[in-house]
Each structure stands twice: as structure tokens, then as C-alpha cells.
Amino acid sequence: MSDSIIQPDDTWMLWAFLAGWAAVSIYLEQTYKWASKMSGAIIALVGAMLLANFNIIPTESPVYDTVWSYVVPLSIPLLLFRSNILKIWNESGRLLVIFLLSSTGTVTGAIVGFFLLRDHLPVLDKIAAMMTGSYIGGGVNFAAMSAKFETPGEIVSATVVADNMLMALYFLVLILIPTVSFFRTHYKTPYIDELEKNTDNNDNLASSYWKKKEVALKDIALAVGTAFVIVGVSFKIAEFFDGIIPSGEHVHFFLNVLNGILGDNYLMLTTLTMTAVTVFPRYFESIHGAQEIGTYLIYVFFVVIGVPASLPLILQNAPLIFVFVLIMVCINMFASFLLGKLFKFSLEEIILSSNANIGGPTTAAAMAISKGWTQLVGPILLVGTLGYVIGNYAGTAIGVWLSHF
Template structure:
């Protein structure tokens, strides 16, 4: 059930004006004021949208938001990878894969604890457990797959989606704030933050210093945007072709399912094709000025959209206990991620992005890396996070089948 809002879901231009305008305001505040720079433009974008949605000024669902997920995010990814060195990315991906898998253990531990605490008070909890395990290792694709596999009732699906959106938004805020806290800076290595701070003027706003004005031409804009559209079109077409060609599903060999997950996934294909293009034509892509700026602006629009569905009235109206269930999962994931990350000497940035990739998926993790200026980790976390889509279906299925016996 949708709540009434002043701006209606089909007020397309007004909603686009809000998304694009609030993203611009968030960037302006981040670069103008020190408090906003420390808080980050991502949080300003997200919280602003969350408040407007909860005060029923903007709708919690709209085709406009779907457009951002479908078109804006895919276009942002290649733009942000034009400066990526594939060999450096390979080195970083190995480390991130290990901490991502350790963080996945946190997701599984969280769902087991939450299930046995709440199985007597939430009906059909084994189905919710399957969906959330898939989602909190992979992403929305896995959530939908588990909902279909276990034939979850529509009401349960919608209630779980709302709880998931709210927790994801809150956890996103927590993860963005963690690098600003001295406690975590003292306890963990922070090489990417240290490098960023050493390359910026200490008397200047960090965000403003990092995003300094640079020369850009019409040719740069044309090459950046045109190349991004072409790479997305080719990648998604190829992924769709392989998805139809390679069999997948419950009764199909595990090898084919994994193969389909690798070659039939839009975002994995997009990341791979972009990195190959940049490697084969380094001079062309590395000399395009403004690609990172355009891509980052598009990601800020995505930040605004993340905050929109986090509706407290819908949670309280539909299923407050599901919110408790999801909160336990997120808390345990965080606890395991940071504990094992510390034990195995991972950096704070790697732990944060791995946990984010589990809970929010590769796009939110990449967005966080961009917002904090950890540009060397954008490509690796996209690769590692999209591999979570493959693992998610198996983990979700195993949990759902196990829990259905109780």
C-alpha cells in the first residue's frame, strides 16, 4: 500500500527536478562547508530524500526512481572506470574478495541468529530468511529469485522490501560516518584515506580540494557520454545473449549456473568490458577529462534515490518485526566483518566496502567508494560485489530449505 504524497509518482518532471537538483545541492554543500564535507554529500543527498519521503512530500515509489536504477547507474559505472588500470585492479580485487567472503559469513551467521530468535513470532520466516540471505550476499536480483523460488506471498515480499530499504539506508549512513570517527581511525589501517588527505591542501575543504576545477572540452563530454552509452549497450546486449544461451535454474548443473552468473550478469559484463576497453585503448580513455565528474554526479542522483523508499510509516503499518529481523542480520554482518577484518589485517576502507557490497550490493559499495574519494577501489568492489550475485542464490536456497524444516 502506497502512502499519499504531495508530489505524485507520475509527476515526472517535478521528481527529476528534485533528484537532479538535490544531488547538485548536496555536492555544493559538501564543497562549500567543512561540516558538510565531514558528513559527506552522499549522506546529505540520502537523508534529504528520506525526510521528504517520510513527511509525505515525495512518493516512496515512482517510475522515475526505476529509471535511475535502470539507466543512470549503468551509465555512471563506465564513466568512473575510464581511469582504471586493470593490473592494479587485479591486485586489489584478490584482497577484497577475501574480506567480502568473510563478510558473507556474517550475513549467514546473522540470519541463523535472527531466525531462531524470531521464528515463533513471524509467520513464514523461512521464506524471508531465504530472500534476505540472497539479498545480503548478492543483491536485488537474488531477492527476486528467492521470492519466486519459495513462492513468497506478495504482502510478505513488499513488507520485507520496505524493511530492507530502511535498514540499508541507515547502515549506509553508519558506514559513511565510520571513517570520520577517531576510534576507527586508531584501530584500523586507513591507507586510502591517508593518501587522499596527503594529496589535498589541509587548509582547504577536502571535497573541494579533491574535485578541483579542470579543463574540459565539448570533445571530452562527447567522448565520455558517447563511450558510456556504447559500452552499456554492448555489455547488456551480450549479457542478455549469454543469459539466454547458457542454461540456469534449479534442475541445471552447478557449473552452468555459475557460468550463467558470470557471463549473463549485466553489471559483471559491464565492468569487464569497460576494463578491457580501457586496457586496449588506454590513451583514448585516460585522456578524456570530466568522465569522473559526470559519473560522480550521476551517482549522487542514485544516493538521493536510495533514501526515498526508507518509509517509517510503511514499516510501522506493515511489519515492524521484520525490521527487527533485518536489523539483527545487519548488526551481526557488521560485527563479523569488522572483527574478522581486524584479525586478518584488512584496511578500514576494504572492510567498509565489503560489508556494504554484502548488504547493499556492488552499486552502493562503488557509490560509497566514489563519495569518499577511494577511486582505486571502485573497480575492484564492483567486480567482487557482482560475484556475490552468483553466491547469493545458493546461500539463500540452502538457508530456505534448512529453515523450512522448523
């Protein structure tokens, strides 16, 4: 059993914390200027991180898995009800370029970290493969690389702990960057400028953006009902393609890519939602409140991101793995901001692309929502999900190459 005050199987108390703290974070963000500047996402994440580290809540629980499995997929279609596919296509092209440039930072970080620490860490080539896959794609790629390279279980567990801590900390850094005057001076910020232009100086950004709207019971019913249908149909289609298109180590490259695109739940979900919105624009535009419900669900997800970042576990099991992962994150950040500046990308595009590399498409979309950069939610979900396809190939290449040293 866990030694936390609230036990992992205490489902109602954990849901009370997740849902309640998400609500408190939104309330603080919209009520106080200091909280608006900090952002509700940081309040949600840091609160969970502190409670987990003080052993109030457990660092692992089936409740957290439920958030990843059900809450996050439901939030995605709700947040894409206003997505114009033509507009998104234009934005996705730009984001894909900076995402790939950011990925070069991940690969470089893995190589630099390996040669700095290979004499101090066993099986570092396997860790490098897992983290390269994860920091271009996501948890799916981490799992695939750990299975492919047969990484020992205790090393996998220690790496997961270090990765969770780093991801949460980096998430905080990325959320704070737009408030730093150096970045505002040296990078263009079209989405932030647009938000500030439409905001009353006496108001905080969050409360101005989330003004009261008329929402009827019918809106809530259609929004939630439609989201459930889209998720169910999308995941079923993805499961069908995943079953009929072969994939794996000994399968042709093209078939692996095809399976990665058509058999991926999130990519299918994003594509199907945007197609439905484009084909039936009037229906989706008539539904009020979908963005509000979806955003609340994303805040519940923010709370869950902060939970696994356990400092005692890192100090116990994985201090050097933490250093290796830190090197990867720092070099990804450096490459993203340097190449982003060089190729004239906006600050918002650079932040979301680096986030999509390190945290995956869901954390990047969550950040775009929390910052009010709603035009970038669909594009970063698409681009980040394509990272799942690229991640396995990059991770495999790094793992095979570094195993020769």
C-alpha cells in the first residue's frame, strides 16, 4: 500500500481532489491578477506536485490512468468544435517545420548526454533510445523503445520518475517564458499581442477571455454527447486499421508509417473531429459551452501531470538518469529557441513545438488552451501526434548507433 494519507484506491477522495483543485485553479486565475500572470495551469500543476511530495496524495493511482484514458480524449473534440480545417492546414505546415527543428535538439541532447555520462550509467544506450522516442513522440514511444531494447524493469521505472519530474518542471518554465521581457523583446508574439489588444487593461487576461456566455441544457447535452460519439467512433476506426495494417520490427517502413498514422487513436480523433466540423459547420457552431467544458477537463489533466513528480523517488533511484534527461531537455530548449529565432518563428510556435516534443501533443494543446492561443490547439495536436510516428524511428536509430560504443 502507498504511504500517502489518501490511498491510491480511495477513488472518490482522489476525484474530489482532482476536480476540486482544477476548479480552484480556474477560480484563482480568473479572480486575481497574480494568479492570471502565473496561470491556472501552473497553480494546478504545482499544487498537485506539492501534495504528492508531502505524501498527502499517492504518486500512482488507477484514477490518474482514467484521466489519461478518458478525460483527455473527451476534451480534444470539445476544444476542436470551432476548428476551420483550411486555417488549420496553413498553421500546421509552419508548426511541423519548427517541431522537426525542435526534434533535432532532442537527438543532439541524447548524443551529448550519452558521451558525457556513459561511464557512470549502465545501459545508457537503451535509456537514450527510450528518451529520444519519448521526447519526439510520447509515452507510447517510450513503452515501444523499452520493449524493443529489452531495458531492465528497474531502469525503466527510474527513468519514468526522472522524466515525470523534468516534464513537470519544463512545463512550468515554458508557461512562464511569455511573461519574461527578454523573450517578448526578441521574438514576435502575434497571438499574445492579439489577446492583449482585445483585453481591457483593468481585467486580467483569463477573465476577459472566458466571459460569461449563454449556455442551455441542450448545448451541454449536444456538446458532451457529440464528443463521446466522436471519441468512440475514432478509437474504433483506429483500432480497425491497427488490426489490419501490419507493423513491427520486420515490417516494411511504409506499412509502419501507415499504421502509425491510421492506427493512432489521437491522430484519428483529431482528423475525424476536424472533418466533421468542416462538413457540418452550422451544427458545431450552434453548440455553446463546448470550449468551456473541454478546458475544464484539460485543467483536471494539468493536476494529474504534477502528481508523479516525486523528488524523494528521484534522489533514491535516479539522480544520474535525472541529469541525463535534464541535458536532453536543455539542449532541446536551446535548439528550439535558437533555430526558431533563426527561421523567424513566433514565440508561441516555438514554445508549443518544444512542449509537443517533451510532453507530447496533449500537454502542448493544454498549454495553448491555458494561454488562450486557441488557433494553435488543432495544429499542435496534429503535429504533436505525428511525432508518435517519427519518435519510434529516431529512438531506434539512436539506440542501435549508441550500442556500438
